[in-house]
Amino acid sequence: MRWTPQRRLLLEVLDGTNGHVTGAELVDRLRAVDPATTPSTVYRTLRVLEEIGVVQHAHGRDGREEFHVRPAEAHGHLHCSSCGQSWEISPADAAATVQAFRDRLGFDIDLSHLSVGGTCATCREARTR
Amino acid sequence: MRWTPQRRLLLEVLDGTNGHVTGAELVDRLRAVDPATTPSTVYRTLRVLEEIGVVQHAHGRDGREEFHVRPAEAHGHLHCSSCGQSWEISPADAAATVQAFRDRLGFDIDLSHLSVGGTCATCREARTR
DNA sequence: CATACTCTTGCAACGCGTTGCAATAAGCCG
DNA sequence: CGGCTTATTGCAACGCGTTGCAAGAGTATG
Missing domain, CATH: 3.30.1490.190 (Ferric-uptake regulator, C-terminal dimerisarion domain)
Known part of the structure; x- marks a missing residue:
């Protein structure tokens, strides 16, 4: 795993987040800090972070992704x-x-x-x- | 509620379906019969059909829609x-x-x-x- | 420090589903 | 039957998320 500026930034933003965020919300917040943010990178990074347990995602009632940051325990x-x-x-x-x-x-x-x-x-x- | 050719066709295709279908699959099957089929109409009609209980939808693991035809009972x-x-x-x-x-x-x-x-x-x- | 290896990124295009809007056509009523 | 009302359609554009691919940048190694 490589430690890139984009990932650093995403982790920072995630730290400033408690509870649930949708993917789109994250992209927005990242763009507020770095307008050059690309959705594909964000979603790919989120998947990586999920693999190593930093976030988890589920789907809201409309099927949109919702990410949960650093869950203490798995929960629905x-x-x-x-x-x-x-x-x-x-x-x-x-x-x-x-x-x-x-x-x-x-x-x-x-x-x-x-x-x-x-x-x-x-x-x-x-x-x- | 109006009885239009598009709705008639959708119901026909739904009748030839058992179990679960995704929205995209339905659009494909409809296009096979009538190439002029428009996604927006299909999805809108599905919503109407859901309101009157002909279909129900949930989301698969990836968040995509899955429709269930004429469910005998509500079930997950x-x-x-x-x-x-x-x-x-x-x-x-x-x-x-x-x-x-x-x-x-x-x-x-x-x-x-x-x-x-x-x-x-x-x-x-x-x-x- | 230079080099090579390969993980990441950005871009562009796609897929699924939704929405606003103007045009069309069901169905009702005289 | 013919006109009227309004539900429905098609279009075009959008939103969210994904993917293929070539270019770029970490990291380990000599």
Whole structure:
């Protein structure tokens, strides 16, 4: 792995980011610092960073990429299709599900890539009221 | 809702489809019948069909759209990132998960849009062996 | 320090899906 | 049947992400 200016910059920007970012957002922030930034380089670098565990990505409800920086633990995400908010699924909450799929179907869920759509408690109450 | 030739054609092609199709595949099949087919019309029509329950869509592991035709029941999908195969999650298997999220987080999972990545039993065994 | 090896970059083009807008054509009503 | 309203279409352009390829720049080596 080579230590290039572009990668240095991407890591800097990622450090200034907490939580989730889409690919496009990252490109924008990078361009704000270095207008010469190229999307292909950014996305390629993100893939490399994912391989070595610096970021993880999943897909939002619309299929767009969302990157999660330096995750303490693998965890999935919840997206409310009504209010648009999103939350992390705590490892504790996910564990039972992961276990259930492993036991019943032998399928090993990739938690880091898990993105679940639906309706959050608040929106559901607001709707049924 | 208007009954146009384009919609008629799309429904015909959907009828000749079992299981899952990506948007691009549909456009290709439609073009094979009518070369004048326009992507925007196809995707717009698919959205309409989804609203009235004829199809449902989720996103594959790469974020691309996958349409499911005339689903008997809402159900999620499992995608193996190793062999690329995909399976339906039976309502029975999904029920416990849906219930768990509702109970613990108040979150109401949209099963029809659920797409879970991971490693299938076969691939996992092949790998650990 | 110069050299070679090969990993990275930028470019240009592509693929999938979406959107705004003007033109078209369904379906309704007299 | 003919005209009217408005849903639908096609076009063109855009947004996000990917890929092939040749040029460029890290890094290790002598």
